[in-house]
Amino acid sequence: MQRLVNKRVLLGVSGGIAAYKSAELVRRLRDAGAEVRVVMTQAAREFITPLTLQALSGHPVHGDLLDPAAEAAMGHIELARWADLVLIAPATADLMARLAQGRGDDLLTTLVLASDAPLAIAPAMNQAMWRDQATQANLDLLQGRGVRVFGPGAGEQACGDVGPGRMLDPSEIALLASDCFERGLLTGKHVLINAGPTREAIDPVRYISNHSSGKMGFALAEAAAEAGARVTLVAGPVNLTTPPRVTRVDVTSALEMQAACEAALPADLFIASAAVADYRPVACAPNKLKKEPHGNHGMTLELVPNPDILAGIASHALRPWCVGFAAETHDVLSYAADKLKRKNLDMIIANDVSAPGIGFNSDDNAVTLIDRSLQQQQLPMASKNQLARQIIGHIASRLGTVEATHHH
Numbered sequence: 396m397q398r399l400v401n402k403r404v405l406l407g408v409s410g411g412i413a414a415y416k417s418a419e420l421v422r423r424l425r426d427a428g429a430e431v432r433v434v435m436t437q438a439a440r441e442f443i444t445p446l447t448l449q450a451l452s453g454h455p456v457h458g459d460l461l462d463p464a465a466e467a468a469m470g471h472i473e474l475a476r477w478a479d480l481v482l483i484a485p486a487t488a489d490l491m492a493r494l495a496q497g498r499g500d501d502l503l504t505t506l507v508l509a510s511d512a513p514l515a516i517a518p519a520m521n522q523a524m525w526r527d528q529a530t531q532a533n534l535d536l537l538q539g540r541g542v543r544v545f546g547p548g549a550g551e552q553a554c555g556d557v558g559p560g561r562m563l564d565p566s567e568i569a570l571l572a573s574d575c576f577e578r579g580l581l582t583g584k585h586v587l588i589n590a591g592p593t594r595e596a597i598d599p600v601r602y603i604s605n606h607s608s609g610k611m612g613f614a615l616a617e618a619a620a621e622a623g624a625r626v627t628l629v630a631g632p633v634n635l636t637t638p639p640r641v642t643r644v645d646v647t648s649a650l651e652m653q654a655a656c657e658a659a660l661p662a663d664l665f666i667a668s669a670a671v672a673d674y675r676p677v678a679c680a681p682n683k684l685k686k687e688p689h690g691n692h693g694m695t696l697e698l699v700p701n702p703d704i705l706a707g708i709a710s711h712a713l714r715p716w717c718v719g720f721a722a723e724t725h726d727v728l729s730y731a732a733d734k735l736k737r738k739n740l741d742m743i744i745a746n747d748v749s750a751p752g753i754g755f756n757s758d759d760n761a762v763t764l765i766d767r768s769l770q771q772q773q774l775p776m777a778s779k780n781q782l783a784r785q786i787i788g789h790i791a792s793r794l795g796t797v798e799a800t801h802h803h
């Protein structure tokens with residue numbers, strides 16, 4: 396079921412008595428971590444209200460192909476592209492016939508035609524209708540095109556008949572839906588990443604900060620989500636769009652960043668890519684500071700140390716696997732190794748920020764991974780996106796071996 400985390404399931408509901416089970420199915424899919432959007436046929440709305448499925452899916456239910464309001468919110472082509480899986484449950488005999496013919500006479504069948512995502516159906520109908528030659532021919536046709544067919548089960552039917560045609564239970568359908576996806580390197584893991592700078596207020600208009608853009612951390616968040624993880628990204632003030640399928644928490648100061656990171660625990664993995672200000676003004680002045688009292692004499696700002704977010708999380712009882720970054724301008728590897736030990740980390744990523752074109756605010760980077768046994772792995776200059784995928788690959792393989800040793 397973990398394979399459904401972050402996955403986008405477009406659930407089509409057609410008009411059969413089993414449509415009442417679709418409500419439970421929406422819950423099962425969401426419990427497994429999927430995002431669900433529901434499309435109902437006209438007939439389905441005779442069996443269950445769109446409001447029920449809207450409440451359970453957390454999104455408006457789509458019904459009409461030619462509804463201008465719905466098309467403005469998320470048009471049918473957009474919806475078709477959005478889906479990772481189109482799942483139709485229940486699929487009636489009529490719906491199967493329309494799919495087999497390739498019709499697009501309502502929103503659901505049009506979406507199926509317009510989507511490149513895999514299609515799965517959970518048929519539900521009276522046993523005689525299921526056995527009918529026409530339905531069986533349609534079934535063969537659909538299976539021949541690669542459509543996955545879940546069930547149907549056999550047993551007592553709503554009409555009193557006994558035989559094949561019952562829709563599978565929602566829990567079975569959700570399990571089969573999860574089998575439609577491959578396992579990613581981080582499937583089932585919760586990954587916490589912080590990114591960007593922090594701002595430490597001096598007064599209402601001024602602050603202390605640094606040049607971090609957040610690009611490295613956002614690229615890592617995207618790569619972790621691609622690898623199947625549930626990702627929480629705690630971001631300082633940056634000018635970047637949230638990667639798809641990532642939960643973002645915006646913060647400003649180091650203290651806020653610490654609180655947001657700790658609130659996101661437990662996590663399996665914490666990657667601290669943020670450039671956290673080491674010090675903050677002892678207090679933020681309530682009003683804008685004036686030049687007058689100082690004149691040309693200069694002024695002194697009193698600073699106090701910020702907590703170390705990473706060292707704090709690395710000493711938690713339920714500690715995630717901890718990865719730090721070390722931005723250094725000289726003696727990069729020895730300072731990095733020193734931070735690894737001092738902060739009790741599993742890995743540190745040494746970042747030479749003196750080299751031109753890499754490090755802070757650039758699109759490229761080059762780093763060295765150092766693990767607890769001080770083994771080094773150099774990752775030469777590449778875009779932060781490419782590098783992020785490599786870093787996630789290396790971390791995932793270590794995480795895998797840690798778990799393997801725990802199990803034995």
Ligand code: PMT
Nearest residue numbers: 607608609610611667669671703704705719720722755756
């Ligand atoms: O954001 P970009 O423009 O893409 O740039 C990326 C980056 C250069 C900022 C990034 O790759 C990086 O190196 N981040 C760490 C920057 C840093 O300031 O490191 P540090 O040596 O001060 O801290 C070491 C580690 O402890 C870091 O993981 C840091 O997040 C963490 N730390 C530091 C201080 C503090 N108070 N709390 C912390 O958690």
